[in-house]
Amino acid sequence: MNQFLFGGMPYVLLMTAIIGAIWRFRSNKYTWSSQSSQFLENKTLFFGSFPWHYGIITILLGHIFGIFFPSAILAWNGVPVRLYILELTALSAGFLAFFGLLALIYRRLTNTRVKALTTSWDVLVLIVLLIQVVTGLGNAILYRWGSNWYAGAAVPWIWSIFKLSPNVDYVSNLPLITKTHIFNAMIFIGLIPFSRLAHFVVINPYKYLIRPYQVVRWYRKGGPTPNIVQYK
Amino acid sequence: MDIRAQLSMNFHMDKCIGCHLCSVACKNIWTTRRGAEYMWWNNVETKPGAGYPLTWEDQERYRGGWEVSGGSLRLKLLKGPGKIRTLANIFFQPNLPTVDDYYEPFTFDYQNLFNAPAGDDQPVARPRSLITGEFMEKVVLGPNWDDDMGGSPLYAMNDPNLKGLSESQKEMLTKFHKLFFFYLPRICNHCLNPACVASCPSGAIYKRGEDGIVLIDQDTCRAWRFCVSACPYKKPYYNWANGKSEKCIFCYPRTETGQPNACAHSCTGRIRFVGVLLYDADRIEDTAKTPDERLVEAMRDIILDPNDPRVIAEARKAGIDENWLIAAQQSPAYNLFKKWRISMPNHPEFRTVPMNFYVPPLSPILHQAKSDSGGVFDPESMEFFNAIDKMRVPIRFLANLLSAGNEQVVLESLKKQLAVRMYRRQQRFGDVGESVVKSVLSQVGLTAQDAEDIFRLTALSTVQERFVIPETHREAMTSVDPRTMFEKRGSVGFGPKKKEFLGRTW
Amino acid sequence: MDLKSCKRFFGKGLQLGLGLLLVSGLAPAVAFAADQAAAPAPAVQAAPAAGAAAPVAEAAPAEKGSAAVGKMYFMGAKRFSNGGPPCISCHSAGVGELGGGILGPNLTKVYADESKNPLINSVWINNPSTPVMGPVFSNRNVTDEEVDNLRAFFAEQAKGEVAASSTGTFAIIGLGGFVGILIVFNIIWSGRYRNRNKGTAHDALWRNYGGKGGR
Numbered sequence: 001m002n003q004f005l006f007g008g009m010p011y012v013l014l015m016t017a018i019i020g021a022i023w024r025f026r027s028n029k030y031t032w033s034s035q036s037s038q039f040l041e042n043k044t045l046f047f048g049s050f051p052w053h054y055g056i057i058t059i060l061l062g063h064i065f066g067i068f069f070p071s072a073i074l075a076w077n078g079v080p081v082r083l084y085i086l087e088l089t090a091l092s093a094g095f096l097a098f099f100g101l102l103a104l105i106y107r108r109l110t111n112t113r114v115k116a117l118t119t120s121w122d123v124l125v126l127i128v129l130l131i132q133v134v135t136g137l138g139n140a141i142l143y144r145w146g147s148n149w150y151a152g153a154a155v156p157w158i159w160s161i162f163k164l165s166p167n168v169d170y171v172s173n174l175p176l177i178t179k180t181h182i183f184n185a186m187i188f189i190g191l192i193p194f195s196r197l198a199h200f201v202v203i204n205p206y207k208y209l210i211r212p213y214q215v216v217r218w219y220r221k222g223g224p225t226p227n228i229v230q231y232k
Numbered sequence: 233m234d235i236r237a238q239l240s241m242n243f244h245m246d247k248c249i250g251c252h253l254c255s256v257a258c259k260n261i262w263t264t265r266r267g268a269e270y271m272w273w274n275n276v277e278t279k280p281g282a283g284y285p286l287t288w289e290d291q292e293r294y295r296g297g298w299e300v301s302g303g304s305l306r307l308k309l310l311k312g313p314g315k316i317r318t319l320a321n322i323f324f325q326p327n328l329p330t331v332d333d334y335y336e337p338f339t340f341d342y343q344n345l346f347n348a349p350a351g352d353d354q355p356v357a358r359p360r361s362l363i364t365g366e367f368m369e370k371v372v373l374g375p376n377w378d379d380d381m382g383g384s385p386l387y388a389m390n391d392p393n394l395k396g397l398s399e400s401q402k403e404m405l406t407k408f409h410k411l412f413f414f415y416l417p418r419i420c421n422h423c424l425n426p427a428c429v430a431s432c433p434s435g436a437i438y439k440r441g442e443d444g445i446v447l448i449d450q451d452t453c454r455a456w457r458f459c460v461s462a463c464p465y466k467k468p469y470y471n472w473a474n475g476k477s478e479k480c481i482f483c484y485p486r487t488e489t490g491q492p493n494a495c496a497h498s499c500t501g502r503i504r505f506v507g508v509l510l511y512d513a514d515r516i517e518d519t520a521k522t523p524d525e526r527l528v529e530a531m532r533d534i535i536l537d538p539n540d541p542r543v544i545a546e547a548r549k550a551g552i553d554e555n556w557l558i559a560a561q562q563s564p565a566y567n568l569f570k571k572w573r574i575s576m577p578n579h580p581e582f583r584t585v586p587m588n589f590y591v592p593p594l595s596p597i598l599h600q601a602k603s604d605s606g607g608v609f610d611p612e613s614m615e616f617f618n619a620i621d622k623m624r625v626p627i628r629f630l631a632n633l634l635s636a637g638n639e640q641v642v643l644e645s646l647k648k649q650l651a652v653r654m655y656r657r658q659q660r661f662g663d664v665g666e667s668v669v670k671s672v673l674s675q676v677g678l679t680a681q682d683a684e685d686i687f688r689l690t691a692l693s694t695v696q697e698r699f700v701i702p703e704t705h706r707e708a709m710t711s712v713d714p715r716t717m718f719e720k721r722g723s724v725g726f727g728p729k730k731k732e733f734l735g736r737t738w
Numbered sequence: 739m740d741l742k743s744c745k746r747f748f749g750k751g752l753q754l755g756l757g758l759l760l761v762s763g764l765a766p767a768v769a770f771a772a773d774q775a776a777a778p779a780p781a782v783q784a785a786p787a788a789g790a791a792a793p794v795a796e797a798a799p800a801e802k803g804s805a806a807v808g809k810m811y812f813m814g815a816k817r818f819s820n821g822g823p824p825c826i827s828c829h830s831a832g833v834g835e836l837g838g839g840i841l842g843p844n845l846t847k848v849y850a851d852e853s854k855n856p857l858i859n860s861v862w863i864n865n866p867s868t869p870v871m872g873p874v875f876s877n878r879n880v881t882d883e884e885v886d887n888l889r890a891f892f893a894e895q896a897k898g899e900v901a902a903s904s905t906g907t908f909a910i911i912g913l914g915g916f917v918g919i920l921i922v923f924n925i926i927w928s929g930r931y932r933n934r935n936k937g938t939a940h941d942a943l944w945r946n947y948g949g950k951g952g953r
Binding site: 074075078089091094096099156175 | 909
């Protein structure tokens with residue numbers, strides 16, 4: 001069972017994500033959107049979107065950083081005060097995301113305009129995210145110093161997946177909450193190309209910081225460069 | 233010098249009768265889809281009035297456009313360091329108008345008129361929201377909600393252009409026998425310094441180099457909605473159903489083949505003129521930074537004379553096609569804006585350097601002049617333009633609307649129009665006097681030929697004269713779909729390709 | 739004072755009060771939780787621990803390693819030479835203000851526990867069959883020398899008391915941080931939210947007009 005969940009499913013869901021993303025990007029790029037509903041309702045959204053995104057992005061960057069630099073995290077955590085600062089920051093961000101997510105779910109359930117736009121995919125996404133955040137908070141509180149044992153136990157598992165020789169032992173004996181968190185994360189990745197989560201794969205905005213304000217496209221053969229720098 | 237061509241539309245507001253044919257033509261072609269019901273890429277507003285979306289000119293509320301701070305241009309959208317601040321607000325935009333600022337799209341439950349069971353009461357068609365599909369208690373806003381409400385204390389009195397008007401002028405807004413209003417048709421201005429382009433984190437919005445049309449790449453748009461907030465004219469619209477922004481496309485499929493835009497073509501008042509302008513792209517930034525009082529002048533400076541041999545040589549070097557150069561030389565837009573200087577941009581103080589120009593309305597002046605001096609043109613008096621100060625539409629109001637508060641620019645245009653009328657009256661009835669007409673024309677800096685041309689263009693012009701739109705050389709283009717219109721039917725346009733997968737259209 | 743300004747006044751007061759309440763409530767809460775964490779420990783552990791710790795401390799043979807170095811290994815100040823994660827990740831041993839991890843058993847008294855004491859050796863730790871540690875340390879072995887130091891550290895710790903788990907404190911401080919972030923957000927973006935809450939442009943028109951109208 002563990003072998004299937006943590007040895008096989010990661011590949012299935014990763015491939016789903018990659019192939020699905022390519023398929024959707026190529027076949028119908030038009031639908032690749034964040035599907036913002038701020039235009040219809042922007043009061044509850046203020047209390048949902050801001051905390052949710054700022055919280056979850058902090059957490060997510062932490063997780064990604066941990067995958068690539070586990071020893072840096074362990075070194076930082078060497079002094080208890082630093083460990084506590086890291087953990088408490090992460091926990092606060094987690095609560096922030098949880099609060100935002102609850103506000104977003106509340107908004108989606110109560111506002112008639114937003115409800116009219118809600119698809120079953122959106123509901124699925126919200127359920128997956130709620131499970132993810134709740135189990136994440138559970139991990140942080142009930143099995144604390146997760147940043148440490150994440151770097152020690154979970155990251156080697158992730159790398160074993162990338163190296164195509166999954167070592168399930170790393171995660172198979174972790175508590176149920178943790179295992180739910182891990183498995184749900186993979187479902188989350190698998191969902192990305194099929195739902196509004198597509199906007200999570202942000203390809204464009206980083207360019208905004210380096211491009212000039214104005215964009216000019218030429219469609220003449222041998223015309224000037226695609227983007228003419230008018231001014232920064 | 234970096235010469236580029238720009239398609240520009242000019243509106244003769246004096247001739248607009250507010251029939252909304254342009255809006256309806258545009259609506260029928262482009263925005264009858266789900267999520268686009270509330271959009272009016274072309275709309276006609278009553279001025280003074282609140283407009284669409286309501287009070288769009290009030291940038292204290294919407295914070296669109298640019299401002300000059302510390303000698304450099306930056307988006308007014310958010311205070312602080314521009315781009316990083318923009319990205320930090322990507323999750324929730326403080327200044328985004330909501331659907332309530334436009335109006336909630338609705339239809340009526342007409343079926344009830346037929347299907348209602350027999351009863352004591354007349355069946356009614358209740359309004360039904362097109363967003364939720366539920367009945368609406370009350371329709372509080374709709375398309376052209378303040379249409380012709382020139383005297384309305386609610387809508388007209390809240391027009392943001394009224395700032396700086398004297399009390400007596402404001403009083404005219406509500407006194408029935410004194411009130412005035414005129415129409416302001418609006419499409420996207422296809423600005424030289426568009427704020428929507430500058431604010432788009434995806435880089436989906438772009439200005440086409442060849443004809444200056446500003447378009448949104450629908451495949452790249454990720455619904456960050458900054459264009460809606462940043463555009464001071466509120467002309468990009470957010471399609472809430474598809475999660476993409478859409479805007480006026482200047483009917484480029486029509487203009488590429490030399491046909492006038494749908495709105496311009498359908499105009500019964502023949503108020504619209506479309507033509508090519510040549511401009512110097514190197515000077516856009518300086519132009520946009522010019523102080524308010526010289527802004528219109530700076531915009532006229534950036535437009536180049538298409539008959540100047542140096543400009544022609546540079547334009548050829550820049551790759552502008554020969555038929556575009558010829559069109560630029562015959563361009564009604566150039567004549568109205570630069571040569572005769574009678575049209576002016578809408579709200580240049582937003583500093584986007586808009587490329588649609590408006591000829592300010594004159595009609596109320598004549599009426600006023602008549603009643604005050606006992607005749608339209610008093611041959612005994614040499615001061616023909618005094619009446620302008622007593623006109624119904626206050627100059628201040630027009631200046632706020634069209635010239636960033638510079639009354640001289642508006643006065644110049646109004647005097648020229650008046651002079652052309654005198655010139656024509658002399659030709660038709662001969663009761664003004666040759667010498668008077670001559671002195672009037674020289675006072676405003678027009679020649680008899682100019683007056684004749686202005687009259688010809690604004691009163692008698694044919695479709696070919698009003699719309700000088702050169703064809704795009706599609707055979708030389710890379711990114712233009714080579715398929716014919718017949719082959720493309722059903723596969724292009726707005727909206728997703730229809731693919732059903734697990735109950736969702738992809 | 740008309741109704742509108744009354745409402746705004748109350749709204750502001752309520753917001754300020756709530757903020758103050760949170761800030762003022764938080765400090766005692768944290769302090770209380772800290773007390774909770776510290777206080778019951780001796781009470782609960784006093785009787786059995788006093789009995790158990792004393793003989794072991796006497797009976798324990800002198801360990802080869804240094805307790806100070808062992809502590810550094812335990813806390814992670816000094817990394818295991820083969821890259822294994824520090825013990826504090828999952829275990830508590832009475833060090834650190836908020837204690838150690840709680841994924842694994844508490845090791846404060848492990849040295850005193852006769853059934854477990856023999857397990858503190860590199861062979862057992864590196865054995866792949868232990869549940870969570872196994873896969874981690876079988877790939878990144880701890881060395882004998884490191885375990886010696888750890889043994890010395892555990893011997894030292896076994897003399898002390900088992901600290902209560904400070905999970906509650908941790909969660910409360912986390913919540914406090916969350917509330918703090920919200921307050922900061924509120925300060926930074928208060929104008930923004932208020933602007934939005936002034937309602938639609940239509941509401942603004944009606945307000946200027948002086949009527950209630952609209953909806």
